[in-house]
Amino acid sequence: MADLRLETKIIDQCRELAVKISKPIETLIETHTTVAIERTVLRLLGVEGAVQQPGGQWFPEVNLIVEELRKEKTLGSGVLTWFVNGMIQTKMPAQELATAVALKKTNLLKLKRASEGEIKKKAYELCENAKKNLLVQKASRDQVRKEVKDPFDPEGRNGPLIYVIVATGNIYEDVIQAKAAVQAGADAIAVIRSTAQSLLDYVPHGATTEGFGGTYATQENFRIMRRALDEESRQVGRYIRLTNYCSGLCMPEIAAMGALEKLDFLLNDAMYGILFRDINMKRTLIDQNFSRRIIALSRIVIHTGEDNYLTTADAIENGHQVLASQFINERLAYHAHMTADLMGLGHAQEMDPEYPNVFLLEIARAQMTRQIFPKAPIKFMPPTRFKCGDIFYSHLMDAMFNLVGVLTGQTIQLLGMPTEAMHTPLLQDRWMSIKNAKYIFNGAKDLGKEVEFKRNGKVENWANKVLNDTFAHLSMIEKKGLFQAIEEKAFAEVSRTETGGKGFEGVLPRAPDYLNPFFELL
Amino acid sequence: MSKVTQVNLKKLRPYGDIMDDGAIQLAFTLPVEASPEAREAAVQLTQKMGFDQIKVATMEKAAQGFSFFVIYARLKHTIDFTQIKVLKVEAPKRSRDEIDGTIKSQIGRKLIVLGACTGYDAHTVGIDAIFNMKGFAGDYGLERYQWIDAKNLGAQVQNEDLLKLAIQLKADAVLVSKVVSQHNIHIRDMKELIQRAEKMGLKDKVVFVAGGPRVTHPMALECGFDAGFGVGTKPSEVASYIVEELLKRSIPLPKKLAQKKKVRKQKKSK
Numbered sequence: 001m002a003d004l005r006l007e008t009k010i011i012d013q014c015r016e017l018a019v020k021i022s023k024p025i026e027t028l029i030e031t032h033t034t035v036a037i038e039r040t041v042l043r044l045l046g047v048e049g050a051v052q053q054p055g056g057q058w059f060p061e062v063n064l065i066v067e068e069l070r071k072e073k074t075l076g077s078g079v080l081t082w083f084v085n086g087m088i089q090t091k092m093p094a095q096e097l098a099t100a101v102a103l104k105k106t107n108l109l110k111l112k113r114a115s116e117g118e119i120k121k122k123a124y125e126l127c128e129n130a131k132k133n134l135l136v137q138k139a140s141r142d143q144v145r146k147e148v149k150d151p152f153d154p155e156g157r158n159g160p161l162i163y164v165i166v167a168t169g170n171i172y173e174d175v176i177q178a179k180a181a182v183q184a185g186a187d188a189i190a191v192i193r194s195t196a197q198s199l200l201d202y203v204p205h206g207a208t209t210e211g212f213g214g215t216y217a218t219q220e221n222f223r224i225m226r227r228a229l230d231e232e233s234r235q236v237g238r239y240i241r242l243t244n245y246c247s248g249l250c251m252p253e254i255a256a257m258g259a260l261e262k263l264d265f266l267l268n269d270a271m272y273g274i275l276f277r278d279i280n281m282k283r284t285l286i287d288q289n290f291s292r293r294i295i296a297l298s299r300i301v302i303h304t305g306e307d308n309y310l311t312t313a314d315a316i317e318n319g320h321q322v323l324a325s326q327f328i329n330e331r332l333a334y335h336a337h338m339t340a341d342l343m344g345l346g347h348a349q350e351m352d353p354e355y356p357n358v359f360l361l362e363i364a365r366a367q368m369t370r371q372i373f374p375k376a377p378i379k380f381m382p383p384t385r386f387k388c389g390d391i392f393y394s395h396l397m398d399a400m401f402n403l404v405g406v407l408t409g410q411t412i413q414l415l416g417m418p419t420e421a422m423h424t425p426l427l428q429d430r431w432m433s434i435k436n437a438k439y440i441f442n443g444a445k446d447l448g449k450e451v452e453f454k455r456n457g458k459v460e461n462w463a464n465k466v467l468n469d470t471f472a473h474l475s476m477i478e479k480k481g482l483f484q485a486i487e488e489k490a491f492a493e494v495s496r497t498e499t500g501g502k503g504f505e506g507v508l509p510r511a512p513d514y515l516n517p518f519f520e521l522l
Numbered sequence: 523m524s525k526v527t528q529v530n531l532k533k534l535r536p537y538g539d540i541m542d543d544g545a546i547q548l549a550f551t552l553p554v555e556a557s558p559e560a561r562e563a564a565v566q567l568t569q570k571m572g573f574d575q576i577k578v579a580t581m582e583k584a585a586q587g588f589s590f591f592v593i594y595a596r597l598k599h600t601i602d603f604t605q606i607k608v609l610k611v612e613a614p615k616r617s618r619d620e621i622d623g624t625i626k627s628q629i630g631r632k633l634i635v636l637g638a639c640t641g642y643d644a645h646t647v648g649i650d651a652i653f654n655m656k657g658f659a660g661d662y663g664l665e666r667y668q669w670i671d672a673k674n675l676g677a678q679v680q681n682e683d684l685l686k687l688a689i690q691l692k693a694d695a696v697l698v699s700k701v702v703s704q705h706n707i708h709i710r711d712m713k714e715l716i717q718r719a720e721k722m723g724l725k726d727k728v729v730f731v732a733g734g735p736r737v738t739h740p741m742a743l744e745c746g747f748d749a750g751f752g753v754g755t756k757p758s759e760v761a762s763y764i765v766e767e768l769l770k771r772s773i774p775l776p777k778k779l780a781q782k783k784k785v786r787k788q789k790k791s792k
Contacts, residue, residue, distance in 0.1 A: 169705070180585030195702050196642030196678060212642065213702040276644060276677065312650055385647060388753050389735070421735055421753070423703075428551045431584040493654070494676070 002407070002448045004367050004463050005455065010471050011372055017474040018327040021482050026335055028282060029289045033514065035201070035506035036283075037290045038066045038079040040252040041516060044130040044294075045083075047098040048219065050205035058205035061102035062253075068101075072109055076511035082108040084123045084515075089114065094126070120515065127517040131297065134259050138298045141262035144230055150239040151187055153411070154301070154341040154377040156370070159441050160405045160413035162434060163243070163379075167192035167424035169211035171221045175228040180427050182232045182240050184434040188265060188412065190243035191225055192424070193217050198248025198277050199502055203257065213424065217244050217254060222261035241265055246291055247273050247305070249503045251284065255291035259298035265344065265412075266295060270332075271325055272305030274486060275494045280501035281483060285332075292336030293522035299342060303412070304329045307348030307381035309492040315350040315385070316358075319365050320469035321491050322347050326373065327474060328482070337522070340375035344412055348381035349401045357458065359400060364462040366408035367453075372467075380405050382416030391418035398433060402440040407448050413437065533600040544597035546573065549590070556581050556589035564591045572598050609740045611749045613759075613766040618662055621761045625669035628769060632671045635664055635764065636688055637697035638679035641711040645701035646677050648733055652697060652757045661756035670761065681715040685722055695729040695764045698747075703736040709745060716746030729767045731760060 039062040047065075050058035069075040069082060086097050089111045100106040114122075151158050164186045166177040171191075178189045194211030197204070207224060208216040215221060222244065229240045241264035246254040251268070258266050270288040273279035295302055306322040306329070313321060326345045333343050347369050351358045369378055383397045398416035405413045415433045417425045425433075453459045477485040483498045527541040538545025548568065554560045561581050568576045573595035584590040616624065625633055637649045651658035653674035655665045664672035673691070675684065688696050698715060700708035712732055719725045725746075732742040733751045742750025749763055 180588055183585040195644065195707075199642070199678065210705075212705060212707050278676070278678065311647055314656065426551070427588060428549065428584060428590050431582075431590060 002367065002451050002453060004364070004371060004453055004460050006368060006371060007464055007467060010467050014324075014327050014467075014471055014474055015331070017471070017478050018331040020478050021328055021474065022331045022335060025285055025332065025482060029286050029335075031510055032282070032286050033076070033078065033508055033510050033516070034283055034286050034503075035066050035070055035075070035508075036250055036252050036287050036503075037516075038069075038075060039063060039250075040256045040290060040294075041079055041518060042066070042083065042094070042098065043253055043256045044134070044518065045094040045126055046130070046133075047094055049095060049099050049102070051102050060202050060205060061098045063202045064102040065098060065108070069108070070506075070508070074109060076508050077513050078510070078515040080123045080126075080517075081119065081513060081515045084119050084126065085114050086111055087126075088118065088122060116513075123515055124517045127521055130518075131521050134294070134298055137260055137262055141264070144233060145239045148233050148237050148239050152239070152241065152377075155375060156378065156409045156411035159445055160380070160402075160410050160437075161187045161241070162437055162441075163188040163190065163241075163412050163414045164430050164434065165190045165192050165414070165425065167214045169194065169213075169215050170209040171207055171215050171224050172209065174215055175225060177425075177427060177430070178225065179228060179232050181430050181434065182229070182236055182238075184431050185438050186240070186430075186434055187238065188241035188243055189225070189229060190265070190267075190414075191215050191217070191221070193245045198245070198250075198273065198279070201249045201503065201506065203250050203253050217257075219257045219261060222257060222263065226262050243267070243303075246295070246302075247284075248277060249279060249283070249287075249506070251287040252291040252294065255294040255300075258300060259294050263300060265301050265303060266291075267305065268292065268295065268302040269305040269329065269346075271329065271491065272308060274496050274501065275492050276305075276308055278496065278501045280504035280507070281486060281496060281498060283501075283503040283507050286507065288332065289336050290518075292333055292338055293518070296336060296338040296342065297522050301342050301344045301377050301412075302333065302338070303344040303379045304346045307346045307350070307379075310348050310350035311385050312492045312494065314352075315348070316352065316355060316361060318492075319466040320473045322365075323369070323372070323466060323470040324473045324477065325491060326369070327470070328477075330373070330376075340373070341377065343373070343376045344379040345369070345373055345376050346379045346381060349383050349404060350381075350385045353383070353386050353397060359404065360458050361462050362404050363408060364459045365466065366404050366410060367459070368463040368466065370409050377411035379412040379414065380410035381414050382420070384416070384420050387416075387420040389422055391422075394418045394420060395432065395436065399436055399440060402437045403444060406441045406444045407451075409448050413441075531603040534603040535600050536597055546595055546597050548593040548595065550593075551584055551588055551590045553588055555587055556583040560589040561591075564589075564593065568593055568595055574598060609743060611739050611751070611759075611763050613763040616758065616762045616765070618667060618758055618761070621758065621765055622667055622669045624765050624769075629669075629765075632669050633694045633764065633768070634671045634673075634691055635695045635697065636673050636675060636684065636691065636693045637664075637699065638675040638684050639677045639699045639701070640679055640681055640684060640715060641700075641707065642678055643700055643702050643708075643711075644677040646674075646699070648701060648735075648753075649674060649676075649697065649699035652699075652733065652755070652760055657757050659754075659756060661758050663757045664761060667761065681711065681718055684715070685718055685724060688724060688728055689722065693728055694768060695731060697731045697733065697760065700732060700734040700737060703734075708734065708736060709741070712742070712745040712747065720746075726771075729764055729771075731764065733760070 042062040049061045166174045192214035195213040204216045207220045233240045243265035246266035246268040270284040273284040274281045395418040419429045535544040576595040579592040582590045654663040657663035730747045732747045737750045739750045
């Protein structure tokens with residue numbers, strides 16, 4: 001196997017720094033909750049309803065219930081403290097009570113109180129059942145994987161998984177596009193979300209047929225696509241993975257929905273939300289922990305968003321930012337009980353294509369990522385920054401990206417599109433792109449096993465340079481603290497503040513009587 | 523006698539390898555199964571587009587119920603190139619030093635330029651290329667200009683907030699980047715910005731510039747902007763335009779400079 005001699009001592013030191021950097025965040029997580037976490041708790045209990053608003057839009061019941069408690073300053077005790085008592089007093093099941101509360105027929109704060117012991121006991125019972133339900137859904141997903149051939153290997157030994165996006169805005173049209181992609185050879189389908197869904201502090205409801213730059217992530221849309229892909233999996237005899245976006249203000253809710261609807265991959269990265277969506281850092285880091293606990297139970301593979309750093313910061317100069325962030329992301333994932341084989345750490349091939357020997361540097365980065373995270377299903381993202389309307393040149397860039405991917409043993413390869421920077425992919429764009437990848441992944445299948453990198457050559461030296469830069473960068477972050485470092489543009493040349501950004505008002509300190517058994521069960 | 527035919531600008535046609543051959547490549551998908559009938563349909567459609575000598579280079583099964591075609595054909599139509607007129611951004615090309623120099627000597631104070639991706643657009647690649655110090659293709663970004671106070675507000679800035687800030691900071695120019703264009707959301711957002719600007723009395727005080735892969739100058743004008751720039755635009759081109767436009771509008775100058783200009787004008791009139 002092609003192998004770079006990396007300074008392993010530095011890798012160990014980087015991991016130690018990541019542990020230290022994450023400590024204060026872990027304390028923050030353990031002492032706080034958020035409106036999104038509390039909404040997720042209700043969703044896990046089976047609350048899925050929505051109330052039609054005067055404008056005709058559907059607004060989730062979980063939002064109405066949680067928001068009322070927040071306004072009354074009682075949410076710090078956890079939604080279950082009130083909701084479970086409500087179930088005891090009214091003898092209603094969760095969904096029925098939720099509807100009654102959302103329609104203001106029942107006021108959770110005005111009910112008689114059962115004893116703390118009784119509430120706690122009932123809460124544990126409900127959460128245990130919710131956990132069982134998640135495990136049933138997981139088993140049902142894994143059953144399909146067993147029925148057909150499953151090409152996925154976290155360590156990438158079967159060659160890169162072919163991953164493409166659909167983004168028509170209409171879930172039914174997405175199904176057509178997804179099925180066509182599978183027939184062409186795709187192994188994983190990501191339904192891109194409508195632009196800015198990550199900034200909505202609620203999850204839209206029902207099947208949707210209109211979106212901007214993508215299709216809304218709703219539980220019903222998840223179901224529709226899962227059903228279609230299961231059908232197609234059986235049709236082609238190959239398991240097709242479904243991906244959606246578990247980031248933004250509803251991060252843990254999407255995790256719960258994804259787990260319930262049998263998704264395989266979720267893009268899940270607080271750092272992405274902080275830097276690129278201006279979501280408050282405390283909010284999203286706390287949300288991320290709870291979402292990753294659900295993800296860990298359901299054994300969904302997360303994808304982190306470090307590739308994005310290279311679209312705003314120069315990819316040649318800033319490789320260390322990506323690696324530093326991957327170390328932190330890895331640590332935070334472990335803290336949420338995830339295992340290495342679920343950590344699809346992200347990076348990208350985004351260097352200036354006209355830079356001399358650019359592929360040597362790209363190979364160095366991709367290969368070092370593979371070696372530093374040997375168990376992780378590394379996610380490799382295609383060139384976007386230097387793409388323009390020249391689809392022929394663009395197709396060539398993607399071919400070189402595919403070659404780097406197969407040579408360095410990347411696990412998940414998000415295919416580039418010839419029409420990147422023009423429009424969301426047409427059926428024929430995706431078809432061309434898959435044909436390109438299949439040709440190269442097949443033709444260069446064992447190339448990585450045949451070549452060796454020159455000792456102290458350009459590739460090896462570049463990798464060690466990036467590694468050393470990463471160590472220096474993490475040392476700086478450790479000294480300043482992650483929040484301060486982000487404010488001083490440690491990543492992607494973007495500055496964010498601790499109390500700035502969207503969703504900060506949804507962060508609450510946990511009260512002494514905070515009740516949420518999921519933190520013990522997940 | 524020349525051995526090759528010269529281009530006839532009155533009757534311009536695409537060029538393959540012989541002047542006036544009209545050669546064109548086409549690629550499209552039909553939502554029917556790849557079949558002899560699908561191929562015939564593709565040929566007939568191509569005929570209707572105004573082509574002859576149609577060669578189907580390939581028909582591929584792109585998926586169940588979808589056939590993909592690559593076609594080469596000769597275009598029958600011609601265009602009178604001498605009659606073409608295009609709305610273009612008219613501004614002399616200046617270097618960064620020249621722009622700084624022009625602002626210093628003719629405006630006499632730093633220009634305030636705001637930039638943002640508006641609406642829900644989160645794609646900052648374009649606005650960053652124009653603003654960031656590093657710039658784009660070797661052309662430094664606006665943040666590097668000594669005489670420009672450049673503020674990049676980043677992604678997902680609402681029109682209303684952008685205009686409020688423009689008033690507060692007394693902006694001379696506002697740069698808007700639009701990437702997402704599904705359902706023409708970019709056009710809607712751009713028009714809305716200008717409508718608001720008009721209501722707030724900003725339209726004449728501030729130069730409004732749009733940029734993005736789907737933005738053209740005529741389209742920007744139609745949305746009420748002063749100029750539009752497409753992919754590959756360099757920061758110095760945008761800066762040149764802003765300076766030129768502001769000079770044309772004769773924005774209020776600092777007193778000293780205003781007096782100098784008056785004197786110069788008087789001299790001229792003599």
